[in-house]
Amino acid sequence: ALGLPVSVETSPTLGYLSAATRDSLEEKWLQIDLGETYPIDEIRLVAAESDAFEVVGGRGNPCLMMVELSEDSAFAGPVWQQRAGGGELLGYPGGCADILQASGYRARYLRIVTKELWSRERQRVFALAEVQVYSGGKNVALGKRVTAKDITDKPTSTGWAPEFVVDGFSSKYRLIEYPQYLDLLGQRAALQRERDSLNELRASKVRSTSLVLGYGGASLxxxxxxxxxxxxxxxxxxxxxxxxxxxxxxxxxxxxxxxxxxxxxxxxxxxxxxxxxxxxxxxxxxxxxxxxxxxxxxxxxxxxxxxxxGVGLRDLVARMRAATEVIIGDTTLSLKVDPPDFSDYELSLFFRRHLFFAFKEVLNNVRKHAAATEVEVKIAIDRDNLTFEIRDDGVGFDPERAIGHGNGLGNLERRAQRLNGTCRIQSSPGEGARIFFEAPLQSHSK
Missing domain, CATH: 1.10.287 (Helix Hairpins)
Structure with a gap:
């Protein structure tokens, strides 16, 4: 298969992302107004591809969805329908579009209704990178008005918005038509042949130059x-x-x-x-x-x-917030960053690695072992240190007996030592737990 026809121009957007739900059978819908009635030949659905935890691995593409065409915006009159999704080995058409043939059905409105959603850490979302609707060889959906049942609460600057599903981009690159794509593939092959020829010519000149330098080595x-x-x-x-x-x-x-x-x-x-x-x-x-x-x-x-x-302090804290929401899941969560706004500067890979994995270690211990109903997470930044403190109201444990029993507490102390920081663990059976971790920023900034 040729895959998606794309250019080398990177995408400024990711596509459409719905609000999350815990019900896999909750219907989500996306509707496009084409502006006028067209004979529809073909519909192409491009799955969203992103590192965002909600959709990574194709999780935003529904297990099953219904694609509908109508001349009525309420879809009350005659409607063309076709099922999509769920037929691919991976559950989504990775690297390819899901293509539906409409055989010239006349319609002004297209609607996509989900029937079943994949789960991601007990959250389910509907996401698409692009919807293309072809009539007479032209994508008549490009730039048209899009409405949806709901949308993510993430800001538009993160790349998600209903209008981004008809902007001409996949989640990674600009989409182009197949004739142009084939021309680009041909040009690429010609450039590769030219590059090989130039490399051979360069090698020949290097050999010749080496001989000249051999004779004139003393003067050089x-x-x-x-x-x-x-x-x-x-x-x-x-x-x-x-x-x-x-x-x-x-x-x-x-x-x-x-x-x-x-x-x-x-x-x-x-x-x-x-x-x-x-x-x-x-x-x-x-x-x-x-x-x-x-x-x-x-x-x-x-x-x-x-x-x-060039990953900085703000990016690290944002990653910590996202990890907290994913790992803690259904448990009642209080998450605070103090101060909410702070200066940004680049951090070393060494610092980011040890601090972030220490943070996740604590969260995973809470999820797996604490049986907590409430979790409180505080992240504090001052001129000298980054600190995180995680409390839970779970079953608690004896810190002296717990270290070395596969729960990662020894790792926490080792990571603190490598960062020239401190780690304090306070807990007792039946009394919940408090983990305090502090590391100096200045010695690890770039």
Whole structure:
């Protein structure tokens, strides 16, 4: 398959994202007013692709949805309908559009109604990157008016809005037509052949130049010594850029290959846990889903850590807030950042890694072991330190006996030591727990 026809222009938007629900059968809908009646030939649905925890791994694409066409905005008259979603191996058409043939049905309005949603940490959303509606070879949905049952409470600046589902972009790149796409593929092949020819010519010139330098080596010795310093500086800069490029490439490979496979395992195991007849098999599928989902989230965190240069304090705190909401889930949560607005500056990978994983370690312990009904999270930033404090009203434990029993408390203390920080654990059986973690900022800023 050719996949999505895209250019190299990156997308400024992600698409449409609904408000979250806990009911997989709650109907969500998205409606496009084409402005006038057209004979509709084809409809293309492009799945949203993003690291956002609600939709990662294709989770925003519904298990099942109904695509409808009508000349009536209320869809009260004759309606064309076709089912979509749920037929792909991974649960969503990763890298391709879901294409529906409408055979010239005349309509002004298109509506997409979800019938079943995938889950993500007990949250379910409806998301699409783009909807294309073709009539006579032209996408007549581009830039048209879009309405929806509900929308996410995330600001438009995050890339989600109803109008972004008809802006001509997937979640990653600008969408183009297949003839233009095929032309670009042909141009790319020609450029690759030209590059290979130029590389061969360069190699030939290098061999010739080496012979000349061999004869004139004595006269060039002084110049070589003079230029040695600047050459070393350039080489150091080149190596630094190469390391940064390699880090970004590894992050992309993790996201595109391993992330896609883990997302597929989650979706397949979720299907098995719902539809397989044997109770033990359903339970096993559910365990596989939970393990794959947790691994997928951990991999997304690693991609975030290694794949971006220039990550600052604000980005780290935003990631901590998002992780709190995902991990704590249904438990009553109080989350406070003090002060709400603070100065931003770049932090080292070393600091971000140890502090963020320490923070997640505490949250996961609360979720798995505390049986808490209320959790309070405070993140404090001052000129010298970043501090987090997590309290719960759960079953509590004896800190002296708990360390070393697979609950990560020893890891917390080791991470604090590596950051030249402090970690204090206060708890007793039946009295809940309080974890305090503080690390100095200045020695780890860039």
């Amino acid at each position: 010795g002084a110049i070589a010594i003079f230029g040695c310093g600047s050459m070393l500086v350039r080489q150091r800069n080149v190596r630094r850029r190469a390391v940064a490029n390699l880090r970004e490439q590894i992050a992309r490979d993790l996201h595109d290959d391993i992330g896609s496979n883990l997302g597929g395992i989650v979706l397949l195991s979720q299907m098995g846990s719902r539809h397989y007849g044997d109770a033990q098999a359903r339970e096993d599928f559910a365990e596989i889903k939970d393990a794959a989902e947790e691994t997928l989230q951990s991999m997304q965190d690693i991609v975030w850590l290694i794949g971006r240069g």
